Amino acid sequence: MINIVIFGAPGAGKGTQAQLLAEKYDFLHISTGDLLRQEVAMETPMGLRAKAIMNRGDLVGDDIVVSLLSRALEHRSTLPNPDASLDPWDVERNGMPHRPEGCIIDGFPRTVSQAQTLEFLFGRLKRKIDCVVAIEVPRDELVRRIHERAAISGRADDTEDVIRHRIDLYDQQTTPVLDYYRVSGLLVSVDGSGEIAQTNNRICETLDMVMKIKSKQ
Ligand code: AMP
Numbered sequence: 001m002i003n004i005v006i007f008g009a010p011g012a013g014k015g016t017q018a019q020l021l022a023e024k025y026d027f028l029h030i031s032t033g034d035l036l037r038q039e040v041a042m043e044t045p046m047g048l049r050a051k052a053i054m055n056r057g058d059l060v061g062d063d064i065v066v067s068l069l070s071r072a073l074e075h076r077s078t079l080p081n082p083d084a085s086l087d088p089w090d091v092e093r094n095g096m097p098h099r100p101e102g103c104i105i106d107g108f109p110r111t112v113s114q115a116q117t118l119e120f121l122f123g124r125l126k127r128k129i130d131c132v133v134a135i136e137v138p139r140d141e142l143v144r145r146i147h148e149r150a151a152i153s154g155r156a157d158d159t160e161d162v163i164r165h166r167i168d169l170y171d172q173q174t175t176p177v178l179d180y181y182r183v184s185g186l187l188v189s190v191d192g193s194g195e196i197a198q199t200n201n202r203i204c205e206t207l208d209m210v211m212k213i214k215s216k217q
Contacts (some may be wrong), residue, residue, distance in 0.1 A: 002102035008135035009170040010163050011145040012147040012192050018106035020200050028100040057162040069108055077185055083183035110174050131210045132181040133203055135192035148194055
């Protein structure tokens with residue numbers, strides 16, 4: 001299994017690319033933003049606590065996010081598992097157990113402390129991160145996309161002011177995480193300033209290379 005982490009500021013297309021990659025390579029897509037939005041929609045205690053924070057564009061506390069992520073990583077399968085033979089990452093497809101080819105994590109880590117937590121969680125599962133993809137988009141282009149997105153998105157945190165705040169937070173808190181992965185040699189930066197398909201091709205070229213190297217190990 002190959003494990004990917006994907007980064008990108010609001011407007012960089014991180015969620016779209018993660019979804020495209022999950023479909024193309026049969027990866028399990030775990031998005032902490034989606035997990036949180038589900039909790040908010042279901043009005044669970046965690047969702048109720050997270051809602052106002054998300055609507056402001058701030059980061060939700062690690063207690064909530066880490067608990068949702070570890071649940072997704074460790075208890076992904078909803079299949080009955082009487083003989084404990086299923087991998088926790090097996091998922092159901094057409095009523096049958098299905099083991100994805102890998103996993104793509106989108107939206108986590110957002111701080112260095114979360115990066116350390118992710119290593120710990122992966123370590124417990126005897127897995128490791130194979131590649132960290134950072135989608136780079138110049139701020140001018142992000143701002144242009146924000147205007148578009150604010151006009152069509154139904155998300156409460158997609159108003160122009162809140163998105164600008166989320167970009168600032170990304171610069172302040174998430175950029176140090178990229179340095180963390182750069183030092184460990186896992187980081188690949190991809191130009192995300194063009195069309196979705198162009199960015200996707202660039203990421204796929206990288207992942208194909210990573211998978212080729214991994215298959216020879
Ligand atoms: P996203 O869908 O990744 O843009 O995330 C939407 C919102 O969910 C963010 O603006 C945060 O409020 C919250 N969120 C998602 N992932 C995290 C995380 N790793 N840590 C803290 N908050 C998060």
